Amino acid sequence: MSRFGSRALQRWDDEEESDVDDLLIIAGLLEGSKRNKRKKKFRGSLPGRHNVPRDILGGHQRIYLDYFADQCVYNEKHFRRRFRMYKSLFLRIVAAIEF
Structure with a gap:
């Protein structure tokens, strides 16, 4: 060797x-x-796809006017059917969280 x-x-x-x-x-x-x-080289929306404007703040405003305003559109029965709880219970939960 x-x-x-x-x-x-x-x-x-x-x-x-x-x-x-x-x-x-x-x-x-x-x-x-x-x-x-x-790994994907992009973040956020997919390239080539269009963005759908959802108007989130407008949706919040509509829910407030429909269920929580002084002159609300829907009554307690509709609130219970949509949110699966009584409005009074929901307001107690909100009050407990805010305090």
Whole structure:
């Protein structure tokens, strides 16, 4: 065996554990980079899709006017059917949370 071959075998024996650790680290880094490539590269709305304006504040205003205003549109029966609880119970829960 040549001098280079014997030196390489000796070095392999001495550094075998650190080489295995290095290989495991490299394998982990490669797997992590594969996962990053598979990740979606965008956040939020999907590209090519249109945004639907939902008027959230207007919805809140309509619910308030329909069920909680002094001259509400729907009565207690409608409130119970929609929210599955009596209006008085709902108002007690709101009062307990606010206090």
